[in-house]
Amino acid sequence: MNIIAKRKIWFTVSIILILAGLLAMPINAMMGNGILNFDVEFAGGTVMEINIGQDFDITNDIKPVVVEITGDENPQISRSGEQGVVIKTKSIDSETRTKLYDALKEKYNLDGMNDLLNVDDVSPTISTEMQLKALQALLIASILMLIYITFRFKDWRFGLAAVLPLIHDVLIVLAVYSIGRVPVNNSFIAAILTIVGYSINDTIVVFDRIRENRKAAKKGDLEGLIDRSISQTIVRSINTSVTTLLTITVLYFLGVQSIKEFALPLIVGIIAGTYSSIFIASPLWYEFQNFHKKPFSKTA
Structure with missing residues (x-):
């Protein structure tokens, strides 16, 4: 495999994807939508949980009512159980909440006694602390991994070549969230930290093989050493990622909304992590070797 010889291609692909996401943020802000589609846990707002008591369609039945009454063009609506709904909007006053509930009450013939399960306001002050x-x-986590890998x-x-691709993976996930306007919530935070831990694993496998192969490599053949090491580990990396992706993809399509919110960034992150472990981490190490001007040595 000629991974190192084509490293500028891999770097360019990543830069384009990351820049697209970063550019989408100010564009979204200028359009009045915010740099990211922050959920109420981050932006603050109102959360209402209502038991509809029958089958309903979020897109065609619930959302138009919520948009019309609250004025929020991007409410976040999800199912709670089989017949419940959770509505997250920008902060609304008690009068607007009553109007919203009354509209749904009339639409679905609710009894008005036990159907309104919960109403909460989420403070943006709390969300800042969470961020x-x-x-x-x-x-x-990044600093500790940098120290450990350097010592090992x-x-x-x-x-450095192991930790920088982790930042790459996070930025790729952010790009998807920015361009796709996917809601950013607590699940996003948990998924990002999971991705960081998962991605570093494949990178360490490749670096371990590089360290093993250095003992038998020809002096000065750094490019061949890296390509050979990646070739020996790429099948393992891809197989591991594919089996993990199959499981998470099934969860995304069959799971409840909270599971989907966690599974989506994991899917994107695993794909980005596999790519960076193969095409970014080792080429970065190659660049650092050349930049530092240290002669290639067979010793670990």
């Missing part, structure tokens, strides 16, 4: 905690967790391989370039 900071998530960023702190990601930063601390006795080379800071291995550590």
Whole structure:
């Protein structure tokens, strides 16, 4: 495989995808939609849970009523159980909540006694704290992995080449969320941290093989060493990712809304992580080796 010889192609593909996502953010902001489609846990808002008591269609039945009464063009509506619905909108006052409930009550002949299960306001102050905690967790995890991998391989370039692709994976997931206007919520945070842990695993496998092959490699044949190591591990990496993707994809299509919200970023992240482990991490290590001007050595 000529992974290293074509490294500029792999880098260019990633840069284009990441830039598309980053550019979509200010464009969304200028259109008045916000840089990302933050769920109420992040942006603040009102959450209503109602027992409809019968079958209903979110897109054709519930959403038009919510949009008309609340004025929120992008409400987040999901099922709760078989006959319940959870409606998340921008903050609305008690009068608007009553109007919304009365409209659904009339539409579905609700009894008005036990159908309104829950009404909550989510403060944006809490959401800011959640965002900071998530960023702190990601930063601390990245630093600890950088230290551990550097210590394990006795080379800071291995550590940096392993951690930078993790940032790549997170940015790719953000690009999908930015362009697709997928709601960003608590599940997104959990999925991002899961992706970081999953992606680093494949990268370590490749780096381990590089370290093993260095002992028998020809001096100066760094490009051949990396290509050979990737070829020896690529089947394992792809097989592992495909089997994981099959399971998560089934969960996405058959699971409830909360499962889907967790599964979607995992699907995107696993694909991005597999790509970065094969086409980004090792080429980055190659670039760091050349940049540092340290002669290629067979010793680990």
